[in-house]
Structures are given as structure tokens and as C-alpha cells.
Amino acid sequence: MDPHLLRTYVTVARLASFSEAARELGYTQSAVSQHIAALEQDLGAALLTRRPVAPTPAGTRLLEHASPLLLRLDAARAEVIRMAAAPEQGLTLAVAPAALTRRTAEALPPTGVTLSVLPRDEIPAAVATGAVDLGLVDGLAAPNDPLRLPDVAPLTARGVGQEPVAVLLPADHPLARRSGLRLDDLVDARWLDAPATGVPLAQLRAAGGTSGFRPALRYDGTDLRTLTTLAAAGHGLTLLPRSVAVGVPGTVAVPLTAPRVVHRTELLHAGALRGPAAALAARLDVTRS
CATH class of the missing domain: 1.10.10.10 (Winged helix-like DNA-binding domain superfamily/Winged helix DNA-binding domain)
Known part of the structure; x- marks a missing residue:
């Protein structure tokens, strides 16, 4: 063909x-x-x-x-083109909105970096086709388990880190005073459907083993501030890494206590790492998933 x-x-x-x-x-x-x-x-x-x-x-x-x-x-x-070419001095990196932690940002070279924020589902293809050197993707996973990524091409995924997740609620929400929440408690709540920015509702359904988690409003952008502003205004709940959720004005971040899942971040690359990409991976001290 x-x-x-x-x-x-x-x-x-x-x-x-x-x-x-x-x-x-x-x-x-x-x-x-x-x-x-x-x-x-x-x-x-x-x-x-x-x-x-x-x-x-x-x-x-x-x-x-x-x-x-x-x-x-x-x-x-x-x-093949990458293998034949001389190592580049710059670094192109695609990140999902909630995947760039302060630790990762501090590991970036001081100059020569081009960073793009993309929906997480687009990043594997961008890495595979050479549009970017590296990708940072995130998602829900059991502690120390790898993410389930689309099989778009042979890619190497290396764990960068994981942290607890929290439900972002308006400060006046009836559940805002809870010390912890179970996903089962939230099946019938109003949710923000923000597949490119927050935890996709499909992942919540898979983690909860239910078809619930109905969307109240869909947000197709990649700006975290817009997502958290929508949550603060009462348009729906969202699940975020704790470091992102804590301290958002007008909201309360309540830890998710069950099921036991974490927000995991992975570094993606195609082929052998060279030049600035290899240096960044070394600074992050990542291990192959």
C-alpha cells in the first residue's frame, strides 16, 4: 500500500x-x-x-x-534523521499542563530551551515524529506503576516523579470541610471535563469502576489557571496533583484517600538520548519505567 x-x-x-x-x-x-x-x-x-x-x-x-x-x-x-544528524545545542520540550513541576523546571538548561504546553494525548506523537526532543506526560496511576500511554510508536518512558492528588472544591462546597474524600463519594458530583488539563473523567471512571462522573462543563484549553478559576466559581470539581491544587484562591484542596492513586509524571523520548536531552534526563535522575 x-x-x-x-x-x-x-x-x-x-x-x-x-x-x-x-x-x-x-x-x-x-x-x-x-x-x-x-x-x-x-x-x-x-x-x-x-x-x-x-x-x-x-x-x-x-x-x-x-x-x-x-x-x-x-x-x-x-x-533515522536524528541518528544521522549532529547533536543539537538546543532542547525542545512538550509538557502537559500539570506535568511541569518546580523540580523539573529547575533542571532545565538556563538557555536554549523551547517549551510547548500541549494536551497530554498529543505529546507521544510529537515526540515520536521528532516535533520535540522530549515530552512530559502525566496521569493517574497506582503508586510506582507506569502510565498507560497510547502505542503510537516505539518510545521510552522514564519516571520523573509522583505525588498525592487532591479534589479541588469551591471554598463553600458542602464537602470542603472534609479531611479526605473517597472517589466513591463523588460519583454523582458535578465535574469539570478538562481532558487536556485536569485528570480526564475517563481515568476517574476507570479508577472508580463506574460510569458516573458526569460533566457539568467542558474545558478544552491547556491553561491551569482557567481550570482552577472554573472550579472556584462552582462550575464543577476537578482532580489535580496536590502541589497544583493547594493554595488556589477561593478553593479548598481535599486529599483523595481512596482508591490509592497518585499523580505520576513521565519523561518520553524516542531513540537514544543525546546532548541537552541526555543532560536533562541525568539531572532529573530518572529511571526507565
């Missing part, structure tokens, strides 16, 4: 338009049509309906395979 044809197909399916796909890819519309026809001939199946442009059942199934296949090709290309 020709990856060039596959990329064209994915673009057409995403944009639902041959002409828009041609514009994005820099091809003529005729070339895009020829790519799709060639791929359909190769697979012996119709992949798209034309009016409207939409995947057929076979095309939908191909899309499920296409993204990880293309990502792995991009990751392989990036790793």
Missing part, C-alpha cells in the same frame, strides 16, 4: 472534500482523484462515496489503521 496514496485518502476523508484536500496537499484535484482511484483499485474496495464525500464501511475501517501506520512511518523517518 503506497503511503502517499494513504495520506491523500486520510486528508480527503478528514476534509470531506476532494478540492479542499488538493489545496491542503498542494496537488491538483485531478491528482487527488487519481490517488483515491489507485488506492481503491489496489485494495479492491470502494473507500469513499462521492456525493457527499464520506468513507464507506471499508473506508472507515481503513481510517482506523491509517493514522497509526502513517504516524509510525513519520516516527521511523524522524529517528
Whole structure:
């Protein structure tokens, strides 16, 4: 299967338009049509309906395979280029909003760092494809257990640290005076759905073994201050690492006592560490997960 044809197909399916796909890819519309026809001939199946442009059942199934296949090709290309290139003097680092602790920030080189805050789900792909040298991701885990990360490409995950988690409540919330909270107590509470910033509700459901934790408001940004402001205003609860939750004006951070989970942070990289990336890992004294 020709990856060039596959990329064209994915673009057409995403944009639902041959002409828009041609514009994005820099091809003529005729070339895009020829790519799709060639791929359909190769697979012996119709992949798209034309009016409207939409995947057929076979095309939908191909899309499920296409993204990880293309990502792995991009990751392989990036790793080979990295191996052949001279070590860079700078360092590019992608971090999830709650993953950058003070300890990690203090370990960064004084100059030459480019830091990007990304939704945690985007960071593994950014590392795999060489968009950044390193990634810092976070999430809920049992103490000393590794995070469950998407299998986008061969990546190495190294534990950076873990800390207790706390439920962020408005100061006047009925549960704010508690010394600790169980996740079972909060199944029917109003929650902030902030998958890129707070602990995703899917992780809460998995930890609690329930389908509860209904969202009251969804926040799709990556700014922690916005998330904590929403919590302080009573729009919903959120679960955060204790170091982030404590001291937010207008809120109370109540420790989560059960189940026994922690906020874990891991450093991601592809291939062997070199240059400033290796130096940062050494300063953090991380160990392979």
C-alpha cells in the first residue's frame, strides 16, 4: 500500500472534500482523484462515496489503521534523521499542563530551551515524529506503576516523579470541610471535563469502576489557571496533583484517600538520548519505567 496514496485518502476523508484536500496537499484535484482511484483499485474496495464525500464501511475501517501506520512511518523517518544528524545545542520540550513541576523546571538548561504546553494525548506523537526532543506526560496511576500511554510508536518512558492528588472544591462546597474524600463519594458530583488539563473523567471512571462522573462543563484549553478559576466559581470539581491544587484562591484542596492513586509524571523520548536531552534526563535522575 503506497503511503502517499494513504495520506491523500486520510486528508480527503478528514476534509470531506476532494478540492479542499488538493489545496491542503498542494496537488491538483485531478491528482487527488487519481490517488483515491489507485488506492481503491489496489485494495479492491470502494473507500469513499462521492456525493457527499464520506468513507464507506471499508473506508472507515481503513481510517482506523491509517493514522497509526502513517504516524509510525513519520516516527521511523524522524529517528533515522536524528541518528544521522549532529547533536543539537538546543532542547525542545512538550509538557502537559500539570506535568511541569518546580523540580523539573529547575533542571532545565538556563538557555536554549523551547517549551510547548500541549494536551497530554498529543505529546507521544510529537515526540515520536521528532516535533520535540522530549515530552512530559502525566496521569493517574497506582503508586510506582507506569502510565498507560497510547502505542503510537516505539518510545521510552522514564519516571520523573509522583505525588498525592487532591479534589479541588469551591471554598463553600458542602464537602470542603472534609479531611479526605473517597472517589466513591463523588460519583454523582458535578465535574469539570478538562481532558487536556485536569485528570480526564475517563481515568476517574476507570479508577472508580463506574460510569458516573458526569460533566457539568467542558474545558478544552491547556491553561491551569482557567481550570482552577472554573472550579472556584462552582462550575464543577476537578482532580489535580496536590502541589497544583493547594493554595488556589477561593478553593479548598481535599486529599483523595481512596482508591490509592497518585499523580505520576513521565519523561518520553524516542531513540537514544543525546546532548541537552541526555543532560536533562541525568539531572532529573530518572529511571526507565
